[in-house]
Amino acid sequence: MISLRRRRKIDIPVVAMADIAFLLLIFLMVTSMSSPAKSKQLQLPLVQRAEKVKMKKSQDIFIAKDGSYYYDNKQASLDLLEERFSGLSEASRNAIVFIHGDEDTPYRFIDGVLRMLQDCRIQRCVFVTKKRDNGNPPRESL
Amino acid sequence: MIKSRRRNAAIPMASMSDIAFLLIIFFITSMSFLYRQGLKLSLPKRDAAPVVMPASSILTLALDSKGALTKNGKPVSLSGIDLQKESAAIIRVDPACPYKYLVALIEALQQHDITKISVKPLVLSFNHAEDRYYAFRQEGKTT
Numbered sequence: 001m002i003s004l005r006r007r008r009k010i011d012i013p014v015v016a017m018a019d020i021a022f023l024l025l026i027f028l029m030v031t032s033m034s035s036p037a038k039s040k041q042l043q044l045p046l047v048q049r050a051e052k053v054k055m056k057k058s059q060d061i062f063i064a065k066d067g068s069y070y071y072d073n074k075q076a077s078l079d080l081l082e083e084r085f086s087g088l089s090e091a092s093r094n095a096i097v098f099i100h101g102d103e104d105t106p107y108r109f110i111d112g113v114l115r116m117l118q119d120c121r122i123q124r125c126v127f128v129t130k131k132r133d134n135g136n137p138p139r140e141s142l
Numbered sequence: 143m144i145k146s147r148r149r150n151a152a153i154p155m156a157s158m159s160d161i162a163f164l165l166i167i168f169f170i171t172s173m174s175f176l177y178r179q180g181l182k183l184s185l186p187k188r189d190a191a192p193v194v195m196p197a198s199s200i201l202t203l204a205l206d207s208k209g210a211l212t213k214n215g216k217p218v219s220l221s222g223i224d225l226q227k228e229s230a231a232i233i234r235v236d237p238a239c240p241y242k243y244l245v246a247l248i249e250a251l252q253q254h255d256i257t258k259i260s261v262k263p264l265v266l267s268f269n270h271a272e273d274r275y276y277a278f279r280q281e282g283k284t285t
Contacts, residue, residue, distance in 0.1 A: 030168070
């Protein structure tokens with residue numbers, strides 16, 4: 001008896017594989033660009049209407065609930081921040097500082113940053129907020 | 143004679159359009175990371191001259207350590223801020239007041255077209271001895 005062996009030709013779909021590889025690449029790139037506030041577990045204050053501000057020539061300061069400051073992914077003191085920001089206004093007149101404060105941060109820590117920015121002659125800054133949507137309950141009445 | 147053998151070069155249009163769409167999606171999603179949303183502030187210069195305004199045009203509010211809002215010592219709600227002809231506001235904030243209450247108040251004032259806001263700490267310490275004046279700027283409006 002002669003057994004008829006039929007060998008199937010293995011065909012790797014290179015085009016489809018390239019598609020999937022690109023999809024994965026884009027997925028990884030998008031997920032790696034998550035919000036920096038999220039990565040620091042900050043709950044940003046909720047607002048109904050917020051302005052969109054372009055992140056051009058911008059710097060970010062993060063203020064945690066306990067009053068600790070973060071700059072460039074490292075914890076920093078106000079003195080260190082002042083040192084970093086002192087030349088910023090001279091370098092660029094349009095320098096803008098985004099302040100990411102946790103909604104429960106005591107005001108004195110926010111005030112400390114604003115004073116430091118004034119000392120550094122920086123005039124443009126933004127209180128970074130989160131837009132309230134249907135999933136976020138309205139703020140308890142003041 | 144030499145025969146040239148030309149390979150039939152077929153461009154896979156279907157997969158090319160797939161990749162083109164993927165790139166479009168990528169650029170659209172990455173564009174959203176170029177913006178941040180929030181309340182824009184324009185801080186005054188340290189050596190700026192004080193702004194003089196008639197007392198009748200200034201709304202004076204206070205936020206205590208728990209975020210309770212008062213106007214002239216009487217408790218009010220955010221929606222209950224009654225505006226007559228005030229065009230500027232002074233907010234006295236307790237240093238322990240959670241930041242969210244200040245943001246909510248500034249947003250409410252901006253909705254009432256009050257963009258000149260002075261924020262003063264309620265309890266003055268040696269660090270907070272001088273008055274602060276923040277002018278909050280809305281798009282298209284100058285302070």
